[in-house]
Amino acid sequence: MATPLLERLKAAHHYHRAVDNGPAVVAVPVAAAALVAVALLAPEEMVLGHLRELRTVHLFLAVFVPAAAATIYLMMRPRAVYLVDYACFRTAPNCRVPFATFLEHAKQVPVLTDRSVRFMTRLLERSGLGEETCLPPAHHYIPTYKYCTLEAARAEVELVVFSAIDELFAKTGISPEAVDILVVNCSLFCPTPSFVDMIVNKYKLRSDIRSMHLSGMGCSASLISVGLARNLLQVAPHGAHALVVSTETITPNYYIGNERAMLLPNCLFRIGGTAALLSTYPVKARFRLKHVVRTLTGAQDSAYHCVFQEEDEHGNIGINLSKDLMTIAGNALKANITAIAPLVLPASEQLKFALSFIARKALSGKVKPYIPDFRAAFEHFCIHAGGRAVIDELQRSLSLSDEQVEASRMALHRFGNTSSSSLWYELAYIEAKGRMRRGDRLWMIGFGSGFKCNSAAWECIEPARDADGPWATSIHRYPVDIPDVLKH
Incomplete structure (x- = not known):
């Protein structure tokens, strides 16, 4: 049985569709009636001689049925969604954690053995991270785990999230009162009140705002949030704004054991976050959202448990x-490619992919799968900077240069694995380098627990005018x- 909220959303959806397409609903029948009047009243030399001989039902079918079909199409088609702009949290020099500092702090944790410290040393040396990645303030105390309190975690949220949102509002000129939808994702820290409540309280957002906090979605959660915001914008008034905030709170997630598979996040994850503003109003927009494709393989036990929070x-x-x-x-990537390929690839690549798919089905998988050349569909790629191995594997699988x-590599080196926000640091890098052009197509690919592979396709409308952003002080290097x- 449908809930009252769902019924209200459906009613709002149909109401706004009717309002938004009101001119079309009125204009098409009026224009059709005008054509009929001209045909009946104009001199015979202006119309075909046999027009007057047609029956009324023929005129109705010839004019009003196409008009009705056009009206229904205009009312039912999905609205285009645009990225007005985005802003990434700018890490401060006093949060920088060189390898030597990180390892010195690890040595002060009584339960960590020398073997574990040596393991983390080897991991950091091969991780692809640089010496300028940052950790939240609580991780700069010794011993770290004693200062990873709830209060410190909230302080990290306020530092990262509020800084990114402040910059976004400054860049777009949008006031907080103009935000109709708020979607926040943070996987491992879900306090009460929630992140959305913190943001609503800080910026005094409207009481009727539609807000959601997504947790446990992993490093691909930003694209899930974008997809959710896109869907909500379909039933909001035309020109509504959706604020999407993506971050991961590092403070309360410092592991103090010796299990190697659980020490990896300590070494790879770093502080970061982003805020993005979406809208169905194209004026001043910088990107158009073309597609969001989500793939979830959690029905398989191995996929479900491969990124798992546990004791x-x-x-x-x-x-x-x-x-x-x-x-x-x-x-998961192969499944996601199968879904997104028909949406973005040129006809020649689609044909090759389809023939390969049919051959594999017919021959029970004995034929090597054809990996489409996505370089024909996109000029730029943002691959989740989860680690060097992730980037290496996708570069090989997709035959990327x-x-x-x-x-992706430079974002990992400069900022580390910032979880779901890493894709936006990579986009900022491309723009800071001046490589984005009007009409360029961008593919974002994220991976996350569950296990998920999510991707989004964007088209650039207006490139950034300058390199201001998280790379402002380092892009020249x-x-x-x-x-x-x-x-080291």
Whole structure:
């Protein structure tokens, strides 16, 4: 049985469709009636001689049925959704954590063994992270875990989220009162009151705002939030604004055990966040959202457990990353490619992909799958900067050049794995380098727990006018060479 809220949303949807398409609803029948009047009243030399001989029912079918069909189409077609602008949290120099600092702090944790410290050292040297990545203020105290309090976690949220939103409002000139929809995602920290309540209280947003906080969605959650905001904009008044905030709170998630698979997040994840403003109003928009494709493989036990929050044998909570993660991510990517390929690829690539798919089905998978050339569909790629291995695997699978994955590698080096917000730091890199052009197409690919592979296709309307943003103080030093093993 439908809930009252769902019924109200449906009613609002149909009402706004009717209002938004009101001119078309009125104009099409009026124009049709005018044509009939001209045909009946104009001199015979202006119309075909046999027009007067047609029956009334013929005129009705010939004029009003196409008019009704056109009206229904205009009312039912999805609205275009645009990215007005976005802003990434700018990390401060006093939050910087060089490898030596990180390892020195780790040595002060009594339960961590020398073996675990050596493991983290080797991991950092091969991670692709640089010496300027940042951690929240609580992680700069010794011993770290004693200062990872609820109050410190909230302070991190306010620092990251409010800074990004402040910059976004400044860039767009949009007032907080103009926000109709608010979607926030943070996987591991879900306090009460929620993130959306914190934002509503801070910016005094309207009482009728539609707000959601997504948790547990992992590093692909930003694209889930974008997809949710897009759907909500379809039933909101035309020109409504949706604020999407993506972050991961690092403070309360410091693992203090010796399980190697659970030490990985300590080494890779860093502070970061982003705020993006979406709208169905194209004026001043910078990108158009073309497609959002979500793939969830959680029905498979191995995929469900490959990124799993749990306790180790001593009761310490952490995120366990399975050794099969890359294989599972590859399978999820293939499923996502199968879904998005028909939407974005040119006809020639679609034909090759379709023939390969049919051959594999007919021959029970004995034919090697054809990986489409997505370089024919996109000029730019933003691959989740989850780690060097993730970027390497996608570069190989999609046959991308070094330049096409440069944004992902440099974002990982400069900012680390900032979870769901990493895609936006990569977009900021492309724009800071001045590589984005009007009409360019962009593919964002995110991976997350569950296991999920989500992607979004964008088209650039207006490139950034300058390099101001999270890369403002460092873009002149990039790209940098990243050795296989970093010596420090």
